[in-house]
Amino acid sequence: MALEHAILVSLDERDGSGYELARRFERSIGFFWAATHQQIYRTLKRMVGEGWVVGVDVAQDSRPDKRVYSVTNTGRVELRRWLAQPGEPSFLRDELAVKIRGAERADLPALLAEVERHRAAHAERLVVYLAIEERDFAGEVRGRARHQHLVLRGGIRAEQALVEWCDEVLTALREDPK
Amino acid sequence: MALEHAILVSLDERDGSGYELARRFERSIGFFWAATHQQIYRTLKRMVGEGWVVGVDVAQDSRPDKRVYSVTNTGRVELRRWLAQPGEPSFLRDELAVKIRGAERADLPALLAEVERHRAAHAERLVVYLAIEERDFAGEVRGRARHQHLVLRGGIRAEQALVEWCDEVLTALREDPK
DNA sequence: GTCCGCATGTAACTTGTTACATGATTTA
DNA sequence: TAAATCATGTAACAAGTTACATGCGGAC
Structure with a gap:
């Protein structure tokens, strides 16, 4: 599954909350790998379970609290493993x-x-x-x-x-x- | 869902069994809308339920029997409906x-x-x-x-x-x- | 006072993938 | 005798979509 790895790439560039990730998927990353916030929240939860990321609750004033995720060492190892692994060439589904x-x-x-x-x-x-x-x-x-x-x-x-x-x-x- | 409609287009061109459809999806149609035989059999079953296609068992000698599907009038109406309906522009997921x-x-x-x-x-x-x-x-x-x-x-x-x-x-x- | 942005989720459902299962005939 | 082609399916799982749900603060 590549959504997990797209999130790893994005979080590795900069830590962020689920909401922030969803926005990035609307803009840059998502131009080539779309994902909705529902998918992202669900996947982040699984990734925490796998130990690839950790989430820290951050209180904000005049805004809802958020949970900021960052990639763990385990996550970076997984990212490198995936990057070295061959994948299927994409094709257009139209x-x-x-x-x-x-x-x-x-x-x-x-x-x-x-x-x-x-x-x-x-x-x-x-x-x-x-x-x-x-x-x-x-x-x-x-x-x-x-x-x-x-x-x-x-x-x-x-x-x-x-x-x-x-x-x-x-x-x-x-x-x-x- | 477009797999149903891709199957309608293909069966409308020529009747065929699930197996034959799977082969077409490997060759022509499938260059732009991939589908495995499992998906095709499952979808054909649903399409029979919806009344869009009918299947007729055909005995063959020196080959397994097959079930040949053809599009019904209801199916052709649905196809025309779908063809006239706007859809989302595709984008590359790579x-x-x-x-x-x-x-x-x-x-x-x-x-x-x-x-x-x-x-x-x-x-x-x-x-x-x-x-x-x-x-x-x-x-x-x-x-x-x-x-x-x-x-x-x-x-x-x-x-x-x-x-x-x-x-x-x-x-x-x-x-x-x- | 209504809409937009921020922020996080659950639930139900539809699609797509992978593995397993069977069995005959033809070709190498 | 082993592999490929024909032929149809089930089951389990992974991924993607759509609808629903909540609530604060700021801008217009």
């Missing part, structure tokens, strides 16, 4: 592709509108990623920032490919809808 | 990205080897997809074949993007490993 395969049964204008929606969503994400790149990774970066940048580059390439694919589909289905 | 973000803690040569492995796997898939394209979709295609081709084009673009990303990562981490 509902839109299933819909396009079923295009014969579909209402063409509605399907085109759906492809346009997806195109817009991917283009929007691309803009977000490019903005992050310009803001955080302009010029030469090294160390941790470079690793983050390389991951972001993956997201940029993936979203570009998806936008271009949607365009190809739209062109093909619009120009000659037979 | 374990390798998590590993690259954790590169600080990793053994660099081992991580590079892992990226190379993934690069090779994506390049291999790309070759497979391009071979299918040349074999089945050379020249102008129309109708169902065109829809299949467009989906395959998505796979080609995705794998190309992943190969290029791996190359970018390898170059960055090799040339200046700080």
Whole structure:
């Protein structure tokens, strides 16, 4: 399971509460490994049981208390073990592709509108990623920032490919809808 | 749930047994929506309950009997309903990205080897997809074949993007490993 | 006074994965 | 004679989703 390891990577960069982790999963890490707060809380609990992280309650004024987690030595050992272990290459699971395969049964204008929606969503994400790149990774970066940048580059390439694919589909289905 | 609908699309193209569906999911459909035979049998059972498909036992000689499923009118109505309904744009969930973000803690040569492995796997898939394209979709295609081709084009673009990303990562981490 | 952000959770359910189980026929 | 293909399933478990639940403080 990679969620545990994504959390280890994130907490190893900086300690944080479940809530803070959930926010990071909405922003950086989560661009390539999504997780909801429910999943995160549940997984943190298990990770405490495995001894990979420890949680410390921190009182705050004018805010609810929080429990800040940090990675233990056991956790770092596990992280290194996982990093050295081969994994499965990812592959795209795309509902839109299933819909396009079923295009014969579909209402063409509605399907085109759906492809346009997806195109817009991917283009929007691309803009977000490019903005992050310009803001955080302009010029030469090294160390941790470079690793983050390389991951972001993956997201940029993936979203570009998806936008271009949607365009190809739209062109093909619009120009000659037979 | 899209597995049900992927099965509807596939059975709507041609009737088939659970086993045959599992094979299709290994080849065409499954390039963009993977499913194991266990999932398929379980889902077919539920779809029979929902009245979307019916199964007919077919005796075969020198082979085990099989149950061939076909889509009912109810199933076709459901398929059209789903096709018209908006869905979530896909996004890439990549374990390798998590590993690259954790590169600080990793053994660099081992991580590079892992990226190379993934690069090779994506390049291999790309070759497979391009071979299918040349074999089945050379020249102008129309109708169902065109829809299949467009989906395959998505796979080609995705794998190309992943190969290029791996190359970018390898170059960055090799040339200046700080 | 209503909505947003912070903060943590439980419960129910759906999906996906892994292991186990059986058994005939064809191919190497 | 061993392995691969055809054919269907059960069971246990892991992971992901959706809905529900609570409550304070600050901003508008």
